[in-house]
Amino acid sequence: MTTEENINKIWALIQSSNFEKKTYWELRFYESIPSSLQSKSYIDHILETVKNLPNYTYFYFGQLVNWQKNYPTLFEKILILTNERIKVENIKIVFLSSIFRVHYTSLGKNLSTIKEAYLNQIRFQNSFESSGEGLINIIKQDNSFLLDFTKTVYQEDLNFPHKLSGIWEISTIEKQLEPVFDFIISKTTWYNKTNLNNFFVNIDLKYLKRADAFILKYISNDLTNTKKISLMLDIARNQRKQLVDKILITFVSSYPSLSLFKEIRWQSSTTISSGNTFFGDIHASFWQKILSVIENADLGYKTLEIKQYLRKKIKEYLDKADKERRDKFIFGD
Known part of the structure; x- marks a missing residue:
């Protein structure tokens, strides 16, 4: 589409009849218009297409990136429209996570709109954004959104991003x-x-x-x-x-309280044994390391009760290891 005349002819052809996936072809049409031939009238058409997107449409903002230079508020207007349709019509319009990462600065200044759009997407897609980069972009502008987001995830049983170390x-x-x-x-x-x-x-x-x-x-x-x-x-x-x-x-x-010390999960709930290694030895070795750390810290008498408890625990596990060895000798593997 190298001339305005060609653009208008193709648009008229698309609009001349109703056919399946018409909005898809309209979006492909907008994507193909070079920036030098873009016009305000087609911005109105783009927004009308968004208004007509069917339920559970996958909408790719990347298709419209070439419109951003001439019409920098376009993505913000699309977010507002999709949020409204999702809320009022109870439909799903699905985005790629890149909209909140790659195109975040194109989404406008209305942070409430961006937050609402992000929460909609994590509701629609179980693995919307494993990296959490888009979420962090929002939190950089409003730190309090981290707690709002977390509460929404737990209250609605949604998936938490796998990586949030960018925080x-x-x-x-x-x-x-x-x-x-x-x-x-x-x-x-x-x-x-x-x-x-x-x-x-x-x-x-x-x-x-x-x-x-x-x-x-x-x-x-x-x-x-x-x-x-x-x-x-x-x-x-x-x-x-x-x-x-x-x-x-x-x-x-x-706070060297023995009763509280016993309540703390010092050891992982997963213990693996293989070959000639016995569970008793594994546990005894773990608690011996804990005891050694405390002894090397030289904290004096206040840890005496905890150290006595650990020595008793170590002996119990060593005795269990001896029993494991006897049982293996007598009964085999």
């Missing part, structure tokens, strides 16, 4: 993370690889100290909350192994 690019995010973590923990009934881990997957090296400091400060705020400590340990085991010992020392040096 640490935001210099003041710690203040918003605390209520988010509190909320997730309040909804968590298991202790292995929860959504809390997603904030720490492959963190950029320059943010590691901040992330580590956040975890240690977060547990220090309430050392009687054993569920919180257990879940921070799960993060450390899966993402930041260097933190495990620091969490242990933070607890026993500040």
